[in-house]
Amino acid sequence: MWDYSKKVMDHFLNPRNVGEIEKPDAVGEVGNLRCGDALKLYLRLDDSKERIEEAKFQTFGCASAIASASALTELAAGKTVDQAAELTNDDIAEYLGSLPEEKMHCSVMGMEALQAAIKKLRGESPGVATVGDDGGEYDPEGLDRTVCYCFSVTERKIREVIAANHLENVEEVIHYTKAGGGCGGCKPDIQKLLDEMKGEREEKARQQAQSEEGGGKRKLTNLQKISLIQKTIDEQIAPGLRADGGDIELIDIDGDRVVVKLQGACASCPSAHITLKRWVEAKLRELVDENLTVEEELEG
Amino acid sequence: MEKADSVIYLDNNATTKVDPAVVDVMTPFLTEWYGNASSVHSFGGQVRQHVEKAREQAAALVGARPEEIIFTSCGTESDNAAILSALENDIRRRKVVTSRVEHPAVLGLCKVLQQRGYHVEFVPVNRRGQLCMDTLVQMITDDTAVVSIMWGNNETGNIYPVYEIAEIAHQHGALFHTDAVQAVGKVPIDLGRADIDFLSLSGHKLHAPKGVGAMYVKKGTPFNQFLIGGHQEFGLRAGTENVPGIIALGQAMETAGEYIEQENTEMARLRDRLEQGILRTCPGARVNGNPLSRLPNTTNISFEYIEGESILLMLDQFNVAASSGSACTSGSLEPSHVLRAMGLAETLLHGSVRFSLSRYNTEEEIDFVIEKMAPIIKRLREISPFGHDS
Numbered sequence: 220m221w222d223y224s225k226k227v228m229d230h231f232l233n234p235r236n237v238g239e240i241e242k243p244d245a246v247g248e249v250g251n252l253r254c255g256d257a258l259k260l261y262l263r264l265d266d267s268k269e270r271i272e273e274a275k276f277q278t279f280g281c282a283s284a285i286a287s288a289s290a291l292t293e294l295a296a297g298k299t300v301d302q303a304a305e306l307t308n309d310d311i312a313e314y315l316g317s318l319p320e321e322k323m324h325c326s327v328m329g330m331e332a333l334q335a336a337i338k339k340l341r342g343e344s345p346g347v348a349t350v351g352d353d354g355g356e357y358d359p360e361g362l363d364r365t366v367c368y369c370f371s372v373t374e375r376k377i378r379e380v381i382a383a384n385h386l387e388n389v390e391e392v393i394h395y396t397k398a399g400g401g402c403g404g405c406k407p408d409i410q411k412l413l414d415e416m417k418g419e420r421e422e423k424a425r426q427q428a429q430s431e432e433g434g435g436k437r438k439l440t441n442l443q444k445i446s447l448i449q450k451t452i453d454e455q456i457a458p459g460l461r462a463d464g465g466d467i468e469l470i471d472i473d474g475d476r477v478v479v480k481l482q483g484a485c486a487s488c489p490s491a492h493i494t495l496k497r498w499v500e501a502k503l504r505e506l507v508d509e510n511l512t513v514e515e516e517l518e519g
Numbered sequence: 520m521e522k523a524d525s526v527i528y529l530d531n532n533a534t535t536k537v538d539p540a541v542v543d544v545m546t547p548f549l550t551e552w553y554g555n556a557s558s559v560h561s562f563g564g565q566v567r568q569h570v571e572k573a574r575e576q577a578a579a580l581v582g583a584r585p586e587e588i589i590f591t592s593c594g595t596e597s598d599n600a601a602i603l604s605a606l607e608n609d610i611r612r613r614k615v616v617t618s619r620v621e622h623p624a625v626l627g628l629c630k631v632l633q634q635r636g637y638h639v640e641f642v643p644v645n646r647r648g649q650l651c652m653d654t655l656v657q658m659i660t661d662d663t664a665v666v667s668i669m670w671g672n673n674e675t676g677n678i679y680p681v682y683e684i685a686e687i688a689h690q691h692g693a694l695f696h697t698d699a700v701q702a703v704g705k706v707p708i709d710l711g712r713a714d715i716d717f718l719s720l721s722g723h724k725l726h727a728p729k730g731v732g733a734m735y736v737k738k739g740t741p742f743n744q745f746l747i748g749g750h751q752e753f754g755l756r757a758g759t760e761n762v763p764g765i766i767a768l769g770q771a772m773e774t775a776g777e778y779i780e781q782e783n784t785e786m787a788r789l790r791d792r793l794e795q796g797i798l799r800t801c802p803g804a805r806v807n808g809n810p811l812s813r814l815p816n817t818t819n820i821s822f823e824y825i826e827g828e829s830i831l832l833m834l835d836q837f838n839v840a841a842s843s844g845s846a847c848t849s850g851s852l853e854p855s856h857v858l859r860a861m862g863l864a865e866t867l868l869h870g871s872v873r874f875s876l877s878r879y880n881t882e883e884e885i886d887f888v889i890e891k892m893a894p895i896i897k898r899l900r901e902i903s904p905f906g907h908d909s
Contacts, residue, residue, distance in 0.1 A: 228832075231829070231832065232833070232836065234902060237901065237902050238901075248904075252824075252865045252866055252869070252905060253865045255826065255845070255846045255847070255852070255854065255868075255869045256826070256847075257904060257905070258904070259904040277902060277903060277904035278902055278903065278904070279824060279825065279826060279869075279902075279903040279904055279905055280826050280829070280847070281826050281828035281829055281845070281847035282828055282829055282832045282847075283847075284826075284847075285829065285902060369852075369853070370852070393852070397852050400852030400853070401852060401853050
């Protein structure tokens with residue numbers, strides 16, 4: 220049995236705001252019978268049409284699905300539409316104290332229903348908004364393609380949930396979105412998305428670093444430069460040489476002049492010297508400072 | 520909240536209460552007679568005769584000879600040992616035939632066997648969970664090494680025609696194994712008149728403790744040991760005997776023999792009372808499985824438009840223990856493979872509850888559960904977005 224917190228059990232056994240609103244301003248629906256859980260969220264606004272006056276729900280699902288929906292209605296009621304749009308699945312989980320990791324998708328379902336209803340309020344989609352289904356909406360980016368057919372989960376949803384919750388592996392994606400938790404056939408696809416998004420993040424970080432550098436803002440102190448050179452040699456350069464039976468030792472740094480000593484197999488291989496010097500220099504210029512030159516301290 | 524004083528335990532297909540008489544019989548083997556049954560000295564040696572007595576008790580319940588009973592650690596070990604042995608027996612035969620509704624102890628192994636290059640075929644079932652015998656007959660061929668079909672299904676209680684299937688397997692030179700973990704002690708079993716090669720059973724399903732099981736290997740059936748090492752269990756299963764567990768299993772099986780008639784009349788009557796009571800008071804409820812051929816203690820009922828874990832947790836508030844085939848209770852995201860194999864409608868698939876009784880249940884308990892079910896189902900239907908139009 221799951222280890223549900225007292226608050227989850229309370230919201231399951233005594234759910235707040237169950238039922239329909241007769242004339243709702245918006246309805247958000249997520250999930251279906253086949254998936255094993257579904258949520259229908261009803262919102263009614265105040266006269267100014269800016270604040271959510273009443274939120275009610277109907278849920279088909281397990282204890283945590285019912286508790287998450289109950290928590291969602293408590294969180295949404297009283298907020299302006301703009302404030303409510305900021306609510307995330309984390310807010311729902313936090314409100315409940317905690318949810319078992321495997322049940323995080325219940326809180327995601329709550330967030331999605333709310334987003335679907337708000338989309339409707341803002342007139343962004345006609346009729347009852349449905350998220351996560353194979354809707355017929357125009358999809359120029361191709362993100363609404365179904366990745367997980369067992370639970371009808373789109374690439375868009377998986378990407379959004381990965382980004383919002385900083386997910387790092389397929390297991391986590393299953394817990395948060397259910398995608399991959401059925402036949403498992405789409406697990407490689409999910410891994411690909413994770414890899415792609417990781418690549419995108421790293422690329423972004425690199426570009427950011429470069430633009431800072433390009434602005435000439437990044438000026439290393441001498442101490443920083445020395446330790447960065449040592450670190451680069453230890454971590455980026457030496458391991459490659461050692462694999463070939465050689466080694467490299469940092470002897471001295473004088474301004475932009477880096478003196479190193481080549482050892483072992485490298486030292487007794489004359490033809491290697493020039494290429495090696497160039498390679499070490501290129502590496503240091505790339506990773507530390509583009510003005511660096513490398514000189515070799517010869518044996519004896 | 521009105522709550523039962525002590526737990527009303529209706530999850531006996533998961534595990535059972537250890538019979539207090541069984542505890543009494545096994546306890547001296549934990550405290551005083553802790554010797555090793557294989558020892559030469561009389562302190563250990565005296566234990567041996569008790570182990571052999573347990574073997575006779577076990578054999579008697581299933582109509583086997585004592586030397587056909589090998590004690591193991593659990594039902595899963597027995598299942599694995601039998602199937603793997605059958606595959607080793609004739610390495611030219613590369614096919615396993617089993618059903619889509621087997622216990623994970625068999626299905627999980629079969630998936631691994633597929634990865635190892637064996638050909639596994641799964642016999643489908645119909646909406647009542649009955650095996651498609653025509654397909655089974657076609658699947659069993661001359662390159663089939665072993666056919667493994669359970670005696671009684673743990674989820675629906677369905678009983679399968681294992682005597683008949685054993686004969687079909689033998690017509691093609693294949694060995695036959697049956698996982699009878701749920702059936703032993705609940706239905707009469709007479710292996711003396713059967714053509715069954717291997718049978719698995721487990722102690723904790725019949726009021727013995729966890730950690731002990733047994734397998735039957737028909738005299739003359741070749742068997743390659745699974746646990747390799749010492750000479751224990753006729754050299755067929757190495758490892759120092761779990762003496763207290765074996766003594767307990769023997770006693771539990773003897774007692775099961777004494778109760779088997781009562782299980783098929785009185786317990787079946789209570790099960791039917793529960794089932795009828797729920798169907799009468801809860802709309803949108805259906806029985807899963809084949810009521811005409813079922814274990815006497817099991818009923819599996821689906822409730823439309825609601826989810827099983829919610830039902831269980833609400834029952835839990837009244838101190839009632841049952842189980843469900845819903846996705847949320849299984850730890851996976853998919854509902855029961857048995858109910859899916861039966862092609863259950865989506866509206867019913869997630870809302871199944873299994874009640875499995877034992878001889879310790881009373882009519883008062885059953886009536887208490889019937890009384891609690893209707894309001895629970897009604898409440899969850901109110902919360903559900905589905906099923907309001909009808």
